[in-house]
Amino acid sequence: MKFGGIRGRATTWAVAASALLSGSAWANPHPWQLNLTKGVTQTSHEVWDLNMASFLVCVVIGVIVFGAMIIAMFRFRKSKGAVAEKWSHSTKLELVWTIIPVLILMGLAWPATKILVRTTDTADAQMTVKVTGYQWKWRYDYVDYDGKTVKKVGFMSRLDKKSDATRQLDSGLDPKAVVDANGTNDYLLNVDHPLVVPAGVKIRFLITGGDVIHSWWVPDLGWKMDAIPGIVNAAWTKISKPGIYRGQCAELCGQDHGFMPIVVKAVPKAQFEKWLAAQESAAQLDKASRTAQADSTPGDDSQG
């Protein structure tokens, strides 16, 4: 279907199956995906582990509780001659199933606390990007990089044209036909100008909202953060390998809430520095109307 033909489908299945087993990272969500992405940051890996640990704890408790229930349902049926006993409490038992869950929960709270303490620390970032949510697009402004202020690099990032045409009511266009150069479907997950960042660098994000509340979420980075008007939230990431990582706005923000995706393009450091320098000089050359890369909004100053 999306790769055309049965072979394409079989390949998808094989890749999907191997990814499910190995937990390898996907830049895109894929059909029949059952679990969180492992992602490409230390945070997303730790969150994935926490997700699995808590899931397994639930499965074990579920097997015990539901198992006991199912046994009871078969063994103590009236139709099999079961006669009800009269007892109705046991302080010992009740203490046991108050204390054991407390211990299990402490076992989960400990790693969660550790991850949280580490991930809230935005100090020592080598780069700052300001992210602003608008109805219904994102704006990215590069604030500083490697200790130096970035001059006038900022742009709007909107849903790509192909997705936008296809997503209109009764457009007659097939969402399956919206694919990237590799044939991967990127319907509603592609933008005109992705956020370009260096891999292997601790990046601090300053996240805010321009009109209503949005939420900036790229699953491969392992977190989301609300973009709230009047408040600047801080978050950070350090992407371990170059690639294209996609996400979406995760807080209801009006009619086109479903149509303001996020694309992060992580490139090697040297390549990023070249790109940033090109953007800066383009901004210098074309102060009046900004660069061809960037959309201008009246009265909207880029970070100086």
Added chain:
Amino acid sequence: MAHAASQDHHDDHHEAPSGFFRRWFMSTNHKDIGTLYLIFALLMFFIGGSMAMLIRAELFEPGLQLVQPYFFNELTTMHALVMIFGAIMPAFVGLGNWMIPLMVGAPDMALPRMNNMSFWLLPFAFTILLSSFFLPGGAPAGGWTMYPPLSIQGGDSIAFLIFFVHVSGISSIMGAINIIATILNMRAPGMDLLKMPIFVWTWLITAFLLIAVMPVLAGAVTMLLTDKYFGTSFFNAAGGGDPVLFQHVFWFFGHPEVYIMILPAFGIISEIIPTFSRKPLFGYKAMVYATASIAFLSFIVWAHHMFAVGLPLGAELFFMYATMLIAVPTGVKVFNWVTTMWKGSLTFETPMLFAVAFVILFTIGGFSGIMLALVPADFQYQDTYFVVAHFHYVLVTGAAFSIMAAVYYWLPKWSGNMYSERWGKIHFWLSVVSVNVLFFPQHFLGLAGMPRRIPDYNVAFADFNMISSIGGFVFGATQLIFVGVIIHCVFFAKKKATDRVWEGSKGLEWTVPSPAPHHTFAVPPVIDDSQLAHGDVTH
């Protein structure tokens, strides 16, 4: 009615009023008002359900086929409001109205006229809410949570929504006052607090929650109203306000509200499982204390709905730990239900089937709740279909299943007829299978990265969405069977119910005739401990 006469010395007064208008519109009778509440809830269940059907139809495959995105937002917003305030809450109030006086041996609710008013506010409240669909600009579309600035961005529908919240809030508060007054003042002599059925206990605690938080919601939405129309800036950052403040106030109402919708369900399940296990409820006192602890904890966990708003580390940790703590008393309840079944003598009539499904499926909703409580993991789950799956397990296979269980359990007492066990079981099995087809795949969608409240999605999410939609259509259609079973039972069933109805039933409600006469316990019953639902708990 022969039995009724023995219960009532004033034979002339115990018949229902003859005129239709007098009986149903001017009623002060707890049973008739209970019936009105239940019929109203059923009607709202279908109105909210038809919105859900439209939502699932639009999500059946990628691309927009049926509705514009803005109308989709109207649907999700109104679906939630109708289901929460129109279906689940009134259904529990209806059950409380019918059963609490019968269970504590009271002749009626303590404040019968207020009872009439608290019901009759609801049709007006919902006329206000539903009429907003016909306003220019349409119904509210900012989500049932009404987060500003989005919620006050649209047309005047928000004013309708706010007025609706006030009217239905007054109704809830009056209902809660009535229930507290009844339980604390009207119990038959000898019906000590710690002898009350668990359903009465859970409603007592729920009523206190309602009184505590409905005014908070009323305050929050009034601030919203003045922000929109009178130039205040409580939540407007440009005027020095704070949009996050609304979320704090809203969820200070919203989290206890979650327990308002589940504690009475715990009560129902705690009545049904002992009956069909023919064994007293295990750990009666622990159940009461667990309910009270859950209610207390529900006031200090609100910010777990807001982990991604950028709370300070200390707050995130506090709300994570407090939220996880709720799993302990909730776990006690689940373990006690299972232990009640252990070494019982079980039969599986329809109420028991729904109760067993409740225990398993509600627990699955609790499991995803524990996962959501872990802040770093919540940064991934928040606002995705994982959350949608979580709260539908808790509210549909939790609250709604418990209401269905309660209807099957008490319908013979209400109507005097036995419902069709065969069709009840068909309703159960179709429901329990389709509801899982509907909601289980939504866990996968959320984990794979599908945000909630979106009308269209990437092709990767197509398969599970289609499965979920098919489950939704079957679940929706199955509920027509429920209506059929009820109508058949009330009007056409040949098989009469006995007074006791179920072999293992205990408690005062089963000592009155079936159908329960218009007036019961005009003379307080004599309490016989061995006939109480929870046996002797003094040792």
